[in-house]
Amino acid sequence: MMFEHVLFLSAYLFSIGIYGLIPSRSMVRALMCLELILNSVNINLVTFSNLFDSRQLKGDIFSIFLIAIAAAEAAIG
Amino acid sequence: MDLTGPIHDILVVFLGLVLILGGLGVVLFTNPIYSAFSLGLVLVCVSLFYILLNSYFVAAAQLLIYVGAINVLIIFAVMFMKGSEYSNDLHLWTVGDGVTSLVCTSILFSLISTISDTSWYGIIWTTKSNHIIEQDLISNVQQIGIHLSTDFFLPFELISIVLLVALIGAITMARQN
Numbered sequence: 001m002m003f004e005h006v007l008f009l010s011a012y013l014f015s016i017g018i019y020g021l022i023p024s025r026s027m028v029r030a031l032m033c034l035e036l037i038l039n040s041v042n043i044n045l046v047t048f049s050n051l052f053d054s055r056q057l058k059g060d061i062f063s064i065f066l067i068a069i070a071a072a073e074a075a076i077g
Numbered sequence: 078m079d080l081t082g083p084i085h086d087i088l089v090v091f092l093g094l095v096l097i098l099g100g101l102g103v104v105l106f107t108n109p110i111y112s113a114f115s116l117g118l119v120l121v122c123v124s125l126f127y128i129l130l131n132s133y134f135v136a137a138a139q140l141l142i143y144v145g146a147i148n149v150l151i152i153f154a155v156m157f158m159k160g161s162e163y164s165n166d167l168h169l170w171t172v173g174d175g176v177t178s179l180v181c182t183s184i185l186f187s188l189i190s191t192i193s194d195t196s197w198y199g200i201i202w203t204t205k206s207n208h209i210i211e212q213d214l215i216s217n218v219q220q221i222g223i224h225l226s227t228d229f230f231l232p233f234e235l236i237s238i239v240l241l242v243a244l245i246g247a248i249t250m251a252r253q254n
Binding site: 023 | 086089093096097100101103104109112113116119120123126127130131132134135138139142143146147150151154155158173174177178180181182184185188189192193197200201204217220221224225229232236239240242243244246247250
């Protein structure tokens with residue numbers, strides 16, 4: 001498994017989310033870019049959970065918590 | 078998913094290309110409805126990545142919550158916006174955009190250099206060596222359920238309280254208008 005490529009993809013998603021987040025004036029566009037950033041964090045969590053901790057799966061649980069937080073944040077915004 | 082080598086690589090390359098193009102589309106489309114749909118494409122590809130990384134429960138949760146709830150909510154919000162609200166949002170290249178793109182490319186390249194400098198295989202070797210190889214008696218979903226109901230019980234309940242507070246806050250903010 002070339003997991004470094006997955007990490008590169010998640011770094012790309014993070015930086016492009018920040019690039020969209022900083023100059024955006026509308027609320028909806030900022031929300032979309034925030035979802036991109038949270039998704040990159042989730043990709044990192046799931047990758048390291050698959051790599052280092054395939055028995056315990058704690059990274060999966062943290063990513064589920066992040067998904068719930070993102071749902072609450074999108075419901076408010 | 079434990080696929081054989083070439084099929085796995087082809088899938089990773091294809092999904093990565095779709096992710097790169099979709100991420101560019103989210104940021105660079107001037108019409109927000111197009112960027113919302115390309116955000117949906119990105120989320121579907123991320124969930125396919127989770128299937129490739131052997132975590133099926135997170136993939137299903139991603140499909141259900143992100144694509145089914147959050148993306149639909151964003152598309153509704155875009156459709157309720159007035160037409161004048163996003164027509165004046167034309168993308169002019171200003172100084173702030175230049176500074177932002179500079180900052181973001183520097184973040185990207187510093188992250189990439191850090192990732193490629195780190196010796197991952199040493200870390201994998203040290204974690205694998207003191208790892209007791211056990212039989213997979215129960216599946217991943219059962220393990221996630223066991224963790225959620227034993228040692229992650231308090232965060233789980235806190236998440237439900239956060240969701241409840243968010244719902245009540247959204248309702249009160251909507252009733253004031």
